[in-house]
Amino acid sequence: MEQSFLAYLRGRTRHLPQVDVGIGDDAAVIQTDGNSIIACTDQIIEGVDFDLNECELADVGYKAMAINLSDIAAMGAAPQSALVTLALPRENATRIAGEVYEGILEAAEPFGVAIAGGDLSTYEGPLSISITILGKVDSGKPWLRSGAREGDVVLASGSFGGSIRGRHLRPTPRVELATQVRRLADVHAAIDVSDGLSLDLDRMCAKSGVGIELDTDAIPIHPDAIALADETGRTAFQHAWSDGEDFELLLAVSPDDADRLRTETLAAPLTAIGKIVGRTGLWQKQDGKYVRLSPQGYMH
Amino acid sequence: MEQSFLAYLRGRTRHLPQVDVGIGDDAAVIQTDGNSIIACTDQIIEGVDFDLNECELADVGYKAMAINLSDIAAMGAAPQSALVTLALPRENATRIAGEVYEGILEAAEPFGVAIAGGDLSTYEGPLSISITILGKVDSGKPWLRSGAREGDVVLASGSFGGSIRGRHLRPTPRVELATQVRRLADVHAAIDVSDGLSLDLDRMCAKSGVGIELDTDAIPIHPDAIALADETGRTAFQHAWSDGEDFELLLAVSPDDADRLRTETLAAPLTAIGKIVGRTGLWQKQDGKYVRLSPQGYMH
Numbered sequence: 001m002e003q004s005f006l007a008y009l010r011g012r013t014r015h016l017p018q019v020d021v022g023i024g025d026d027a028a029v030i031q032t033d034g035n036s037i038i039a040c041t042d043q044i045i046e047g048v049d050f051d052l053n054e055c056e057l058a059d060v061g062y063k064a065m066a067i068n069l070s071d072i073a074a075m076g077a078a079p080q081s082a083l084v085t086l087a088l089p090r091e092n093a094t095r096i097a098g099e100v101y102e103g104i105l106e107a108a109e110p111f112g113v114a115i116a117g118g119d120l121s122t123y124e125g126p127l128s129i130s131i132t133i134l135g136k137v138d139s140g141k142p143w144l145r146s147g148a149r150e151g152d153v154v155l156a157s158g159s160f161g162g163s164i165r166g167r168h169l170r171p172t173p174r175v176e177l178a179t180q181v182r183r184l185a186d187v188h189a190a191i192d193v194s195d196g197l198s199l200d201l202d203r204m205c206a207k208s209g210v211g212i213e214l215d216t217d218a219i220p221i222h223p224d225a226i227a228l229a230d231e232t233g234r235t236a237f238q239h240a241w242s243d244g245e246d247f248e249l250l251l252a253v254s255p256d257d258a259d260r261l262r263t264e265t266l267a268a269p270l271t272a273i274g275k276i277v278g279r280t281g282l283w284q285k286q287d288g289k290y291v292r293l294s295p296q297g298y299m300h
Numbered sequence: 301m302e303q304s305f306l307a308y309l310r311g312r313t314r315h316l317p318q319v320d321v322g323i324g325d326d327a328a329v330i331q332t333d334g335n336s337i338i339a340c341t342d343q344i345i346e347g348v349d350f351d352l353n354e355c356e357l358a359d360v361g362y363k364a365m366a367i368n369l370s371d372i373a374a375m376g377a378a379p380q381s382a383l384v385t386l387a388l389p390r391e392n393a394t395r396i397a398g399e400v401y402e403g404i405l406e407a408a409e410p411f412g413v414a415i416a417g418g419d420l421s422t423y424e425g426p427l428s429i430s431i432t433i434l435g436k437v438d439s440g441k442p443w444l445r446s447g448a449r450e451g452d453v454v455l456a457s458g459s460f461g462g463s464i465r466g467r468h469l470r471p472t473p474r475v476e477l478a479t480q481v482r483r484l485a486d487v488h489a490a491i492d493v494s495d496g497l498s499l500d501l502d503r504m505c506a507k508s509g510v511g512i513e514l515d516t517d518a519i520p521i522h523p524d525a526i527a528l529a530d531e532t533g534r535t536a537f538q539h540a541w542s543d544g545e546d547f548e549l550l551l552a553v554s555p556d557d558a559d560r561l562r563t564e565t566l567a568a569p570l571t572a573i574g575k576i577v578g579r580t581g582l583w584q585k586q587d588g589k590y591v592r593l594s595p596q597g598y599m600h
Binding site (some may be wrong): 013015016022023032039041042043085113115120126134 | 304305306308309312313314315316318319322323325327328330332333335337339340341342343345347348349380381383385387394397398401405409412413414415416417418419420421422423424425426428430432434436
């Protein structure tokens with residue numbers, strides 16, 4: 001329901017001057033006395049986003065914080081503080097809260113993110129963790145999904161596919177990378193890959209009103225995608241294309257900036273996976289013809 | 301579990317310079333480039349905080365926003381923007397979300413609060429609404445629970461008791477009053493009454509390291525408390541003392557400021573209900589002797 005409801009909501013809510021970027025990007029951009037506050041919020045719920053038979057409570061806490069940090073990184077911002085809201089099953093609520101918090105703090109501490117507050121409830125329901133992170137951009141504007149331009153190169157951090165084999169619980173949010181890239185390049189558009197490389201790439205292109213000519217052979221495949229392909233009978237590429245929860249960044253930059261970034265030693269490797277074109281959609285050149293590719297991934 | 305867990309959490313989390321006031325006040329105070337951001341978050345959950353047999357979905361949305369606005373008002377801050385997170389029962393999720401949002405927007409619009417973003421999930425569980433509000437103080441410091449001084453007068457807005465008869469769903473957050481008071485007086489400490497007049501008064505005194513000599517006859521009793529007393533066999537005063545969910549403000553100010561405020565026409569009436577004393581606790585003078593009163597209310 002999420003996409004259609006968000007469309008309704010955008011129509012229903014007034015645009016107010018204190019919000020530069022509202023519903024529909026990785027995070028909101030809020031103006032306060034001339035400063036931009038970057039704010040994002042994501043919840044994860046037992047039975048929907050995780051299964052406690054397959055992971056530890058600390059993993060879940062870590063993930064809840066890390067996915068929000070990833071959204072902040074996708075705005076080119078530095079995270080500062082977090083508000084943590086837990087809805088806890090009544091049975092063993094205190095033990096559960098403590099273990100979840102250990103994971104939350106583990107994910108927050110490397111980036112100096114302070115837990116500023118939050119809320120706790122116990123109820124008859126599954127464990128739910130909702131985190132709001134506030135961050136800032138040192139100078140310049142936050143990165144949006146909407147600024148990619150024809151001729152830009154799209155860079156992808158890290159590699160893709162098979163995150164379900166465990167990486168999805170302990171992603172490395174690309175906060176450090178975002179800070180480094182911000183100093184070195186003028187990023188025109190950015191998104192983090194949560195729902196699937198192709199789906200999130202398509203979202204960035206759609207928001208920018210452009211398309212991409214992909215170099216599909218260049219897309220970095222994670223070893224987990226190869227291992228998973230052995231089990232599923234799908235190809236490693238298909239896993240990289242659609243699995244999601246990689247929490248890598250996709251960045252649209254000028255060709256010059258792309259060249260510069262690829263010569264630097266960064267917190268994660270960057271690979272050029274395509275170039276932005278005027279026609280909307282995801283495209284691949286095969287035998288001199290353009291073939292349109294379908295985005296795939298997790299639709300909310 | 302909440303109070304004891306928060307004590308653990310305060311010990312477990314590092315104090316970081318960007319957070320002036322963290323866990324334990326009505327809202328957090330976050331520093332960013334020299335500006336204070338006031339941030340608070342509260343969730344309400346079906347079966348714990350409301351019963352859909354007794355209210356409409358729009359009421360619940362209104363309440364979720366209003367209780368957060370009340371926390372912002374208790375900091376002497378002006379609300380600016382909100383992030384709204386819903387966990388929705390799968391059945392009729394879109395309809396439920398739409399009706400809840402109508403109430404959220406109804407509560408937000410009088411104060412020009414923008415919905416900057418949020419998250420939506422559907423799951424097998426009760427309706428849960430978690431709202432984070434960001435606000436600011438125009439000048440000076442936010443009001444904390446901890447600044448009440450011996451000799452201060454404690455003012456209460458509005459009147460107390462019996463909110464369960466309906467007011468608890470549609471409280472008027474004292475945002476406008478807080479803005480007015482801020483311009484007229486130097487508020488030493490403040491809290492909003494969510495869990496019970498006496499309980500929240502006791503919390504403010506405890507945080508300030510002081511006590512209060514109450515003029516219990518002066519405590520403004522709401523007509524709902526009188527009507528409820530007829531049904532329950534308790535006194536109207538007992539309802540005012542302990543019911544909670546009045547979402548009124550308690551303010552500690554100097555006697556001079558108290559006098560000045562009581563001559564002004566404000567968004568809600570202010571009544572002096574006692575004076576701050578050095579000895580901790582809630583006290584009443586009876587026949588020349590001090591009698592200690594027990595705080596009562598809703599303990600999380």
